[in-house]
Amino acid sequence: MAIADVKEYTHLTEEEVDQIGRELDAIRTEIEESRGAADAAYINRLIKLQRALAAAGRVTLLVGSQFKETRKPAWVLGASLLGLHKILENMEIGHNVMHGQWDWMNDPEIHSSNWEWDTAQPAEQWKHSHNYIHHQFTNVLGYDNDIGYGILRMAREQKWSPYNLGQPIYNSLLATLFEWGVALHDLDIERIRKGEKDPKEMKRQLKQIFRKGRNQVLKDYVVYPALAGKQWKTVLTANVAANITRNLWSYMIIFCGHFPDGAVHFTEEEIEDETRAEWYLRQILGSANFEGGRTLHILSGSLGYQIEHHIFPDLPSNRYPEISEKVRALAAKYDIPYTTGPLYRQYGQALRTIMKLSLPNSWTKSDQPDPPTPPHDRKRRGDDERPSRRAELGGWSRSSSNARA
Amino acid sequence: MASTIPWERVRRSASKLTTPLHPDDYLRLLNPLWSSRELRGRVEKVIPETEDAATLVIRPGWGWRYDHKPGQYVGIGIQVNGKFQWRSYSVSSPPERRRGTITITVRAMPEGKLSSHLVKGLEPGTIVRLALPEGDFVLPDPPPERMLFLVGGSGVTPVMAMLRTLDRRSREIGRAMPDVVMHYSSPTEDRMIFRDELDRLEEQHDGLTLHRLQTDVDGMLDLAGPDGLDKICPDWRDRETYACGPGPMLDAITEYYEEQDVVDHLHLERFSLELGGEGGEGGTITFQNSGKTIEADGATTVLEAGEEAGVGMPYGCRMGICHTCTLTMISGKVRDLRNGNEFDSPNEPVQTCVTAAVGDCTLDI
Numbered sequence: 001m002a003i004a005d006v007k008e009y010t011h012l013t014e015e016e017v018d019q020i021g022r023e024l025d026a027i028r029t030e031i032e033e034s035r036g037a038a039d040a041a042y043i044n045r046l047i048k049l050q051r052a053l054a055a056a057g058r059v060t061l062l063v064g065s066q067f068k069e070t071r072k073p074a075w076v077l078g079a080s081l082l083g084l085h086k087i088l089e090n091m092e093i094g095h096n097v098m099h100g101q102w103d104w105m106n107d108p109e110i111h112s113s114n115w116e117w118d119t120a121q122p123a124e125q126w127k128h129s130h131n132y133i134h135h136q137f138t139n140v141l142g143y144d145n146d147i148g149y150g151i152l153r154m155a156r157e158q159k160w161s162p163y164n165l166g167q168p169i170y171n172s173l174l175a176t177l178f179e180w181g182v183a184l185h186d187l188d189i190e191r192i193r194k195g196e197k198d199p200k201e202m203k204r205q206l207k208q209i210f211r212k213g214r215n216q217v218l219k220d221y222v223v224y225p226a227l228a229g230k231q232w233k234t235v236l237t238a239n240v241a242a243n244i245t246r247n248l249w250s251y252m253i254i255f256c257g258h259f260p261d262g263a264v265h266f267t268e269e270e271i272e273d274e275t276r277a278e279w280y281l282r283q284i285l286g287s288a289n290f291e292g293g294r295t296l297h298i299l300s301g302s303l304g305y306q307i308e309h310h311i312f313p314d315l316p317s318n319r320y321p322e323i324s325e326k327v328r329a330l331a332a333k334y335d336i337p338y339t340t341g342p343l344y345r346q347y348g349q350a351l352r353t354i355m356k357l358s359l360p361n362s363w364t365k366s367d368q369p370d371p372p373t374p375p376h377d378r379k380r381r382g383d384d385e386r387p388s389r390r391a392e393l394g395g396w397s398r399s400s401s402n403a404r405a
Numbered sequence: 406m407a408s409t410i411p412w413e414r415v416r417r418s419a420s421k422l423t424t425p426l427h428p429d430d431y432l433r434l435l436n437p438l439w440s441s442r443e444l445r446g447r448v449e450k451v452i453p454e455t456e457d458a459a460t461l462v463i464r465p466g467w468g469w470r471y472d473h474k475p476g477q478y479v480g481i482g483i484q485v486n487g488k489f490q491w492r493s494y495s496v497s498s499p500p501e502r503r504r505g506t507i508t509i510t511v512r513a514m515p516e517g518k519l520s521s522h523l524v525k526g527l528e529p530g531t532i533v534r535l536a537l538p539e540g541d542f543v544l545p546d547p548p549p550e551r552m553l554f555l556v557g558g559s560g561v562t563p564v565m566a567m568l569r570t571l572d573r574r575s576r577e578i579g580r581a582m583p584d585v586v587m588h589y590s591s592p593t594e595d596r597m598i599f600r601d602e603l604d605r606l607e608e609q610h611d612g613l614t615l616h617r618l619q620t621d622v623d624g625m626l627d628l629a630g631p632d633g634l635d636k637i638c639p640d641w642r643d644r645e646t647y648a649c650g651p652g653p654m655l656d657a658i659t660e661y662y663e664e665q666d667v668v669d670h671l672h673l674e675r676f677s678l679e680l681g682g683e684g685g686e687g688g689t690i691t692f693q694n695s696g697k698t699i700e701a702d703g704a705t706t707v708l709e710a711g712e713e714a715g716v717g718m719p720y721g722c723r724m725g726i727c728h729t730c731t732l733t734m735i736s737g738k739v740r741d742l743r744n745g746n747e748f749d750s751p752n753e754p755v756q757t758c759v760t761a762a763v764g765d766c767t768l769d770i
Contacts, residue, residue, distance in 0.1 A: 040487030051431055058422075103717045106482075106489040106729075109430075109443055113770075116425035215424040223421050 006270060008285055008337055020334055021277025024311060027326050031315050035104055042318045043093070043102050043110060046298075050088040057081030058224060061238050065231035075238050082242035084299075087249055089118045091301025092317060098127055099393070100314045119246075120179045120213040125186035125205060131393040133386070135313050139258055139286035140266045143381055146258065147265065149174070149181060150190045153357045155265045160360045167358035171351075178247035183209050196382065252347050253300040259350035260288040261367045262339035283310035284331065289324070289340035296343070297321070307338065313393055429467070437532045441468030444535040449506060451527055454598045458512040458559065459524045460497065464505055465535060471502040473538030474546075475570040476563040476647075476674070480536025480721060480729070481509065483519065483527070489534060490519050491721030491729050495563035495649075495674075496538060497599075499570040510598060512559035536721075536729070542649065542674035544570060549645040553638055554587040555658060557650025561589060561598050563674055564649060568613070572606055582612035586638040590650070592621045625654075628661045642667045649674040688762040692716045692770050693735060701762050707732075707739060708757040716770060718757060725759035732757055737766020 009017075057078050064074020094117030096102070102110045116123045129145065137143035141157050148154035151174055153164045174181050187205055191197045220239040225232035257263075264285045271282070287306040297304045297320075305320035308327055315323065331338040340346075349367070356364045419428040433440035438447055446463040453459050463481075465471075473479070473496050482491045498508040513524040544567040554564045564587070574580045591597040597617070607615045616637050618626055627633050634641045642665065648658050655673050662668040687702040690710050695717075701710035708730055711718040721729030725743060731754045738749035739760040747763060748755050757768070 035487060037484075037487045040484065048434055051426075051434055055431060100717065105484075105487055106491075106719060107484075108719075118425060212425070215421075219421060219424050 009281060017277045021280055023330055024280050027323060028312055031319050039316045039318060040105050047093060050085050050093060053081050053085035057085055061235045062228055065228050065234040071234055075234055079238040079241040083245035086118055086242060086246040087299055090250060092298050095301050096317045098123055099131060101316045120183035120216050122208045122212045129186035135393045138283055138310060140271055142268060145188060152354055154259055156361050156366055157265060164358045167354050171354050175248055175251040176244060178251040183213060253303050255350040256290050256346040257303055257306040258287055259353055260346040261349045262337060263288045280311050284336060288346060290343045290346045291340060292343060438466030440466060444468050446533055446535050448527055448529055448531045450529055454510060455596050458510060458598050460508050460510045462506050462508050465507060471500055473500050474543035475499055475566040476543040477538040477540040479538050482534030485522060492519055497562045497565045499566060499573050510562045542672055548583050551584040551644045553641050553644040553646045555646060555648040557590045557654045560650035565599055568606060582610040584612050586614045588616045588637055590618045590620050590626055593619055645670050647672045686763050688764040690762050691767040693767055694770055703761050705761060706758055707760050720758060723758045725756055730756055730758045733769040735767040735769050738763040739766060
């Protein structure tokens with residue numbers, strides 16, 4: 001059993017698969033060799049803009065809230081500026097910097113090893129749960145904890161239980177509190193529940209999350225409101241609104257990455273002896289893009305190019321548009337499915353799957369062409385049971401993370 | 406700047422407002438020098454010295470202490486085509502806070518893209534990164550009563566910092582220039598950096614004697630020959646000698662001083678990596694976070710091995726000076742190729758550009 005048996009790929013010969021791998025490698029090399037001053041200027045400009053938005057948002061709220069006439073417009077404007085700042089920071093900047101997309105600049109201030117982002121999840125844990133587990137084991141059942149984040153049932157292959165009846169509720173909670181859901185992600189609640197988690201590691205992670213979360217809460221919900229004096233309520237509610245806006249937005253974008261129809265799940269057997277070319281193929285088949293203009297793509301952290309992001313997670317995100325033209329052409333040439341659509345449709349499909357899978361399989365019909373599903377155990381794996389990490393997923397370092405967490 | 410400490414405290418408490426960033430991350434958007442997260446400086450002037458050398462006047466930003474010792478070098482990082490490249494150069498200005506600037510003098514090397522860029526392509530106003538001053542090739546305080554400087558080419562820069570410091574002290578606190586003999590080899594007179602200033606210093610100070618040699622015309626200095634050290638400076642064996650210049654020149658000096666049994670009086674500054682020590686035994690180097698491994702022999706530095714394996718290794722000077730390349734070694738043992746020192750404590754920071762594996766080791770990257 002190998003990926004060659006996934007039916008979307010059975011028309012490809014082994015040589016063709018290798019050839020696809022080589023062609024994708026060539027795209028990577030071309031981008032790597034052409035990285036330069038314009039790319040560096042892009043990320044620097046974006047960081048400047050994001051920090052200016054943050055400063056403008058804070059000042060608008062602190063000053064605007066002091067006068068009766070300006071209070072309401074300041075609330076709206078301040079919350080929007082802050083929400084925008086957090087979205088940019090988390091999506092296009094933080095997420096991509098932590099993938100090592102900008103490490104080539106040799107700039108310690110924009111480097112995956114020490115970037116800390118403006119959200120509750122400590123960067124180090126993110127680099128483990130996301131860069132390593134999710135990106136290497138994309139959509140592999142039992143390996144990729146991003147299939148429903150241990151909360152939602154997102155694949156028909158996952159066993160149904162009455163707990164799943166509550167999915168519509170869990171889903172809206174997850175969307176609203178997304179920042180905190182992500183913060184707990186690397187703890188792997190499911191393994192904790194089953195008593196498979198190393199208690200020492202758990203304690204270390206909890207401490208890290210606590211410290212980071214406390215600083216975030218203090219900043220947005222205590223210090224800034226306190227600075228506004230009597231008008232603390234205005235600032236507090238605007239900050240809550242900004243955080244929730246960011247939560248809802250990033251939740252939606254992220255759910256468009258692997259849950260629309262057409263994004264396929266895989267089994268452990270299918271990734272056995274996987275070659276690099278097959279890993280590429282799995283990334284293409286397991287991810288879904290969405291369409292939109294340049295601004296939408298930047299606000300979604302370039303995750304509208306989820307397929308390209310998954311094949312080349314460490315190439316600069318501003319290059320994904322040109323990469324995607326090449327990848328699309330390649331997919332067409334070899335007749336490989338390439339899932340994309342407008343944002344509303346992609347998210348709509350993900351939402352429908354959440355609703356549908358709250359019910360047992362026998363009550364509903366699949367919207368996916370069924371991938372082969374041989375029997376397998378559904379146990380979750382720890383790091384020691386997973387194959388070792390691929391390099392392009394970006395660094396993950398335990399020691400460097402304590403500094404500003 | 407007596408207010409340094411309270412100001413730091415203000416910034417530290419302000420970080421409650423900017424977490425997970427530091428206030429400096431915002432302040433530097435107002436003025437690029439208002440940040441101490443990474444030392445940086447602004448190039449104020451580029452003064453041509455000779456056809457292929459220039460002095461850069463740099464205004465350092467926050468965090469710079471102006472406490473370099475005369476003779477030390479600094480790392481300077483310049484973004485070339487989006488990427489920071491690091492080199493180290495001696496500071497040629499004396500340590501003085503009130504100047505507000507430091508100067509480094511750079512000679513464009515025929516093969517050195519970066520040095521050419523520094524000499525010819527750097528616009529005033531450019532923001533560069535800086536690394537703290539380092540190096541043991543320094544003028545002691547108080548200085549020895551009798552000194553000999555042996556200088557070749559751009560090796561004059563650290564010595565210039567020493568001479569300027571001595572000159573300044575003589576002017577400011579009336580401490581006369583000690584007895585200094587300086588031999589300065591340069592291919593031609595035109596390529597002699599600081600030649601006007603040296604002339605002036607020689608005129609002003611009775612204690613300073615200059616000996617110039619144009620090696621293109623007169624050939625290299627033969628240390629032991631009739632026109633050698635015994636002639637230039639008959640009491641050279643009793644002096645503290647500071648030598649800086651190209652590798653072969655320093656090798657010849659070291660050899661001669663050893664032969665004459667006065668090597669204790671010799672102080673050297675090398676500007677290229679000299680792998681004097683023995684190699685390691687080699688082994689498998691594992692790069693923990695990227696999951697890559699590579700077999701490296703005992704002559705390959707950990708940095709080269711990592712690059713070979715495709716790991717995005719940080720690096721700067723590539724000769725053990727700037728510490729940009731330092732990584733944490735989780736386990737195993739490496740040997741410093743310069744001197745044979747071994748490092749084997751778990752989680753020890755190692756300079757990857759000058760160390761090689763002794764057996765298997767694992768690095769945190």
